[in-house]
Amino acid sequence: MTTLRFLNGTKTIGGNIIEIANGDSRVIMDFGVAADLAGETVAQAIEQHKLPNLPDLLLPNQSTKFKHQAIFVSHLHLDHMGALRYLQNHDIPIYMSADGLKLYQLLMDQGVEPRVTNLQPLADQETIQVGSLKVTGFLSDHDVIAPMALLIDDGQHKFLHSGDVRIGGYHQDRVERWSDLVKNQLDVYLTEATTYSFVSEQPQMVTGDHHEPILIEQDLPKRLTDKIKTTDQVLVVNPYPRNVERLIRFNETAAAAGRPMLWEPDYAQLIRAFAPEQTINEISDQPANTAPANTNYHAWTQLEAQLLKNPRQFTLQNSWANHERLQAFDGGLYLHANGEPLGDYDPRFAQLQDFLAANHWTIESCGASGHAKREDILALATKINARRTVAWHSFKPELLAADLKKTKTEPWLPELDLYYRFD
Ligand SMILES: [Zn+2]
Ligand SMILES: [Zn+2]
Numbered sequence: 001m002t003t004l005r006f007l008n009g010t011k012t013i014g015g016n017i018i019e020i021a022n023g024d025s026r027v028i029m030d031f032g033v034a035a036d037l038a039g040e041t042v043a044q045a046i047e048q049h050k051l052p053n054l055p056d057l058l059l060p061n062q063s064t065k066f067k068h069q070a071i072f073v074s075h076l077h078l079d080h081m082g083a084l085r086y087l088q089n090h091d092i093p094i095y096m097s098a099d100g101l102k103l104y105q106l107l108m109d110q111g112v113e114p115r116v117t118n119l120q121p122l123a124d125q126e127t128i129q130v131g132s133l134k135v136t137g138f139l140s141d142h143d144v145i146a147p148m149a150l151l152i153d154d155g156q157h158k159f160l161h162s163g164d165v166r167i168g169g170y171h172q173d174r175v176e177r178w179s180d181l182v183k184n185q186l187d188v189y190l191t192e193a194t195t196y197s198f199v200s201e202q203p204q205m206v207t208g209d210h211h212e213p214i215l216i217e218q219d220l221p222k223r224l225t226d227k228i229k230t231t232d233q234v235l236v237v238n239p240y241p242r243n244v245e246r247l248i249r250f251n252e253t254a255a256a257a258g259r260p261m262l263w264e265p266d267y268a269q270l271i272r273a274f275a276p277e278q279t280i281n282e283i284s285d286q287p288a289n290t291a292p293a294n295t296n297y298h299a300w301t302q303l304e305a306q307l308l309k310n311p312r313q314f315t316l317q318n319s320w321a322n323h324e325r326l327q328a329f330d331g332g333l334y335l336h337a338n339g340e341p342l343g344d345y346d347p348r349f350a351q352l353q354d355f356l357a358a359n360h361w362t363i364e365s366c367g368a369s370g371h372a373k374r375e376d377i378l379a380l381a382t383k384i385n386a387r388r389t390v391a392w393h394s395f396k397p398e399l400l401a402a403d404l405k406k407t408k409t410e411p412w413l414p415e416l417d418l419y420y421r422f423d
Contacts, residue, residue, distance in 0.1 A: 025131025
C-alpha cells in the first residue's frame, strides 16, 4: 500500500509539498515555504502551515520509521526549496537537476542561501531507487535554470509532479517529451495551476494605471534591443538571478546592440559559471590575484562618472540591494525583468516605485511569466490523461477542477495532511 499526504500548497501558490510513502520507504516532492517565517519557531511555523507537517525532519532529536527516504526538489524557487534550511535531519539526501545543484552551490557560496548538506545531482531521465519507490526526473521548462518534472513509481502506481511549468518557452521540447512519456499511464498527475488564481489570466506588473503588454520569454531580447536603441538616458535592467538563461541572453543581446551589460558581482559569477565563453563586464574593483578570463572590471565610482557623461555606453543591471546607486543620475529608464521586488504583494515594490518616481525614473516591464496559461495547463492535463488530476499551486484550484470535468481525467482537490491510500 502506498499513501499520499499533501503537506502544503493545495489552495495556495507556494509551498506545495507531497509525501509519498510505501512501507519503510518515503519520498518527498519539493520542500518550499508557503510563507516567510516572521520570527516564529519552527514548531509554530509547522502549526501555521508555513512549513510542512514533518516534525521528524524539522525538529531536533526525532526518530523516524522510514529506513529509506529522500527529498526531490523540482526547481530552485523559494516556494519549492525554501524550507530545506530548516532541516534537522542532515542524513536525508536531497536530489535536484545537475544544473540546479550547480546554481544552489553558487548561491550558498554567495551567502544568498544558507548551507544545506547532502545535495545530490539527478540527471535527466535518471531513476533513483528509494527503498520500494522509484523516482525519475525529467528536465522541463520554467523561469529558472534546469527545472524538473518528477515521476514516482511504487511498482503498481505512477504519480507525476509537474513542478512549475511553462508552455511555449525555449524548452518546449522538454515538456513535450516528458508528457509523451507519461501520458495515459498515471494514477495521479499533480499539476501546478498558478494562472488559475487571478482575475486576469497572466499576472503582470502594473505601472501607474496602465497594464503592460503580456510578453513571453522569447520577446525579451527584442524588447531589450528596442529600449537600448531608443533610450538616451541611463538604462537599467533588474532580472531575477536564478533565471540564469535570461541573464546570459541579456548579456548577449546588450553586447550585440552595442550597449553591453554591466553586472553586479553575484550576477557576473552566475553567467561565468554557466556561459564561460561570454565576455562579462563586472562592477567591482579588479581582484588582487587571478582574475577570470573574459571579465572586464569596472569600479563603481568610475562607472558613475562614465555613465553621467555617456549614458549610452552601457546597460546597467541593478538589484534592489543597490537601488540607491541610481540616485546619482537624473532619471532614466528602469526595465523590470522579474527581479526583486517582484510585485505588489511585496511591500518593497511600492518603495521601489516611490523611489524611482522621486528620482525621475520611468519603470517599464521587460519580464515574462514562468507559468503556462490556463488553456495550456488544461491541454497538458488533457494530453497526459491521468486517472486523476490534482490542481494545486493555485489560489483557485477549483477553477481548473471545473475545466477538467469536461475531459476524461477526474479532477481531485485533496485535503491537507490526510493519508490517501493506493492499494
Ligand atoms: Zn512555484
Ligand atoms: Zn517556480
